[in-house]
Amino acid sequence: MAAQDRIVVDNAVVPLDFTYNYRVGQSMEKFIKGLGDKKILGVKCSGCSKVVVPPRQFCGTCNRVMDEWVEVGPGGTVELYTVGHVTVEKGLVEVADAPSVLALIKLDGATGLLAGEVEGVEPSGVKNGMRVRAVFKEPAEDSLNDLDHFEPAG
Amino acid sequence: MVERKIAIVAQAQIHSKDMPVPRERMLFELVKGLFDSVGITRHDIDTFVLCSNDFSAGRTISNVFEDTPVGAYMKDETKVEADGVMAATYATARLLSGLYDTALVVGNSLGASQFRPYLVMDYELNPVYDRQLGLINELSAGALQAKAYMDEYGLTDSQLDKIAARLLANAAKNPESINDDAGATPEDVAASEYLYEPLRRLHCYPFTDGACALLLAAGDKARELTDKPVWIRGVGDSLDTYYIGERNLARSRSTKLAAERAYKMAGISDPAGNIDVAEVSAKFAAQEPIICEELGLFPEGSGGEVADKGSAAIGAAMPVCPSGGALGSYAFCSAGLVRIAECYKQLTGAAGDTQVAGASTAVAHGQDGFCLQHNAVMVVSSEEG
Numbered sequence: 070m071a072a073q074d075r076i077v078v079d080n081a082v083v084p085l086d087f088t089y090n091y092r093v094g095q096s097m098e099k100f101i102k103g104l105g106d107k108k109i110l111g112v113k114c115s116g117c118s119k120v121v122v123p124p125r126q127f128c129g130t131c132n133r134v135m136d137e138w139v140e141v142g143p144g145g146t147v148e149l150y151t152v153g154h155v156t157v158e159k160g161l162v163e164v165a166d167a168p169s170v171l172a173l174i175k176l177d178g179a180t181g182l183l184a185g186e187v188e189g190v191e192p193s194g195v196k197n198g199m200r201v202r203a204v205f206k207e208p209a210e211d212s213l214n215d216l217d218h219f220e221p222a223g
Numbered sequence: 224m225v226e227r228k229i230a231i232v233a234q235a236q237i238h239s240k241d242m243p244v245p246r247e248r249m250l251f252e253l254v255k256g257l258f259d260s261v262g263i264t265r266h267d268i269d270t271f272v273l274c275s276n277d278f279s280a281g282r283t284i285s286n287v288f289e290d291t292p293v294g295a296y297m298k299d300e301t302k303v304e305a306d307g308v309m310a311a312t313y314a315t316a317r318l319l320s321g322l323y324d325t326a327l328v329v330g331n332s333l334g335a336s337q338f339r340p341y342l343v344m345d346y347e348l349n350p351v352y353d354r355q356l357g358l359i360n361e362l363s364a365g366a367l368q369a370k371a372y373m374d375e376y377g378l379t380d381s382q383l384d385k386i387a388a389r390l391l392a393n394a395a396k397n398p399e400s401i402n403d404d405a406g407a408t409p410e411d412v413a414a415s416e417y418l419y420e421p422l423r424r425l426h427c428y429p430f431t432d433g434a435c436a437l438l439l440a441a442g443d444k445a446r447e448l449t450d451k452p453v454w455i456r457g458v459g460d461s462l463d464t465y466y467i468g469e470r471n472l473a474r475s476r477s478t479k480l481a482a483e484r485a486y487k488m489a490g491i492s493d494p495a496g497n498i499d500v501a502e503v504s505a506k507f508a509a510q511e512p513i514i515c516e517e518l519g520l521f522p523e524g525s526g527g528e529v530a531d532k533g534s535a536a537i538g539a540a541m542p543v544c545p546s547g548g549a550l551g552s553y554a555f556c557s558a559g560l561v562r563i564a565e566c567y568k569q570l571t572g573a574a575g576d577t578q579v580a581g582a583s584t585a586v587a588h589g590q591d592g593f594c595l596q597h598n599a600v601m602v603v604s605s606e607e608g
Contacts, residue, residue: 083281093351121469123352129464149374149472151366152420160342162362162418171363171419173468182468184358197374213355 096124099138104215107205111179113137121181142176143203144222149173149182152192168192174201174219189220228607229318230445230452233261233438234564238401238552241336242432246280249434250331251292257327257436258294261448265294268438269323273302274310274330274556278343293329293436306504307435307559308589308599312458314439324444330557331434335401340430340555347592349465361506361593362427364467366419368594369509371472373421376524378512380421384412385530387426387508387550393537394547396576399561401552402429426508433554435561451571456584457491457602459484467594475595478517478588482600485586486519489602494519498602499582500569501543502562504590506553511535513595514588515543537579545569545577559589563601570605 093101096112100123103110112124116131120139128135150172155162170192173182187201202222206215235257242249258264271293275285286302289295303310307330314326334340344361348354372378388409395406404411404425415425438448445452461477461484463470470476482494491497501520505511512526520541521529529535535543544550546565549558566585568574584604591597 085281089350091351097351119469121466129466129469149367149371151363151370151422152417153363153366154417154419155362157341157360157362158357160339160345162341171358171367173367181466184353184356184468186358213352 094126096126100124101211101213101215104205104213105209105211107143108140109142109176109203109216111139111141113139119181120179122176122179122183139178141178145174145176145201145203145219147172147187147195147197147199147201148175149197150187150195152195170195172201172219185216186218187220188218227319227321228442229315229439229455231437231455231563231567231603232440232445232449232452233257234436234567235260236399236433236435236561236564238399238431238433238554239335240401240432242333246331246333247288247292250289250329253434254293254327254329254436257438261438263448265298268294268325268327269299270314270317270326271295271298271300272310272314272317272326272328273300274305274307274328274560275302276304276332276343276556278346279332279334279338279555281338289329289331293327299323305597306589306591306599307557307561308563308587308601309460309559309591311437311439311560311563311601312460312599315455315458318439318441324441326439327436328439328560329434329436330560332555332557333432334555335430335432337432343555344593359467359593362422363419364593365427365507365510366422367467368472368513369421369507372509372513372526375473376526378509378527381409381413382527382530383421383426383509384409386511386526387412389533389536390508390544390547390550391425393545393577394551397546397551398575399552400547401431402547402550405547405551422507422509428506428549428553431552431554433552433557433561435557435564437560437563451605453567453570453603453605454607455601456604456608457485457487457489458600459488460599462597465596470594472594473513475513475517475598478514478595478598478600481598482518485600485602490608491602494586495521495541498584498586500545500566500579500585501541501588502546502548502565502585503544503588504549504558504562505544506549506590508550510595511543511548518586518588518600537577542579545574545579559587559599562587562589563603566603570603
């Protein structure tokens with residue numbers, strides 16, 4: 070079909086503006102409270118010894134309950150990263166004011182990687198294997214945002 | 224091994240950057256066209272499998288207004304809310320049950336004009352963690368996966384550009400492509416803007432309005448409907464863990480498992496030797512080597528060499544995505560059906576300028592989720608087996 074002028078009248082632009090209030094569940098509640106105390110809490114699987122952050126109740130690999138809580142970080146190592154030149158907000162891509170660094174970080178004591186932004190360093194200076202440290206929000210607001218970002222360490 | 228044999232007997236596709244008609248009209252014209260080309264009516268279809276998504280349609284039960292235009296009203300009908308390869312797999316299973324002789328699979332979405340694909344993908348994120356933080360989106364996750372493969376196996380930026388340019392050159396020969404950048408050279412790709420490094424704009428799938436229909440039939444019914452049935456020889460499906468920090472992103476374990484299942488069913492022991500053409504759903508160019516390697520088409524970590532030598536080109540020993548793949552068009556849900564439809568075209572000699580000479584066995588791949596979380600594989604052949 071050939072492209073042609075498309076008529077989208079006002080009442081055919083269809084918003085879908087629901088807001089949902091989820092209970093986050095016991096694992097995430099404990100994790101969020103931990104962040105308020107500047108602690109990053111993971112859970113360890115008694116079967117495969119994997120330590121994951123964010124925590125969850127069951128091990129996907131061996132299906133066991135993961136109820137051993139372990140403090141991980143705040144130091145960690147950049148395992149993988151990307152430099153973002155755009156932002157994606159509600160699916161819209163826009164050029165970023167400044168490049169940002171998104172990394173998958175292996176926190177000390179964890180086996181899984183956690184996504185976090187790395188600040189306080191030029192994007193060109195970020196390398197795999199770089200040591201970073203968690204920076205917490207002051208004062209804490211008891212939300213996931215209490216783990217604000219990571220910065221280069223030692 | 225299955226007793227009943229199932230074949231694809233017809234395909235139809237439509238793609239646009241801005242579909243000039245409503246979704247329902249698009250589906251009616253697509254399916255009516257397919258029926259007329261085969262010489263059947265809706266009453267010849269025993270079971271309908273629709274493939275669409277409530278988020279992309281913007282309403283609950285996205286298929287509710289699709290039933291009428293595709294002719295499914297008052298008939299046996301069901302929906303798959305995932306990729307089209309999964310819908311085609313489900314239709315195959317329904318035919319294998321012996322309850323039906325014909326199935327029509329129809330997938331569609333309007334990701335160019337109606338909704339934002341990256342927003343719909345956001346709704347696949349964990350609502351109480353990743354969706355709260357806003358760090359992971361389809362582009363940033365795709366970039367991390369690209370970087371993982373490049374770090375692990377040494378694929379360079381210029382080799383990645385060559386992969387994208389090969390797909391875009393193929394897309395330029397495929398009338399179904401809607402990508403304005405079809406035909407771009409590696410230099411054009413390298414000059415396109417960075418989104419998240421190493422991904423540039425021309426490494427990514429274009430937002431697409433589109434639909435695809437496949438007509439499937441069992442045994443004698445398939446032979447009655449066409450002289451050139453393409454037999455579904457094997458199917459496989461596998462879902463990996465959600466958490467991208469707990470997967471090796473340079474690989475795709477679930478693609479490998481899905482392929483092993485499909486190959487076992489199809490009796491394929493040497494994929495690179497047995498398969499003549501592949502159509503894979505690499506939404507970002509860097510996913511192509513990962514998928515192809517897990518499908519056993521190329522050795523692990525060979526993406527750079529394959530790009531340099533042109534080993535995946537239309538005239539090479541292992542052509543991958545002669546259609547241009549997801550870089551030509553990628554309409555959610557419909558996309559996997561398009562991969563199968565392109566294999567069908569190849570095996571019936573109907574692929575026009577993208578035809579791979581003498582192809583008789585093909586593999587199609589579809590995906591859903593972030594960084595190749597959920598994968599489905601289908602082996603099809605002009606040989607009944």
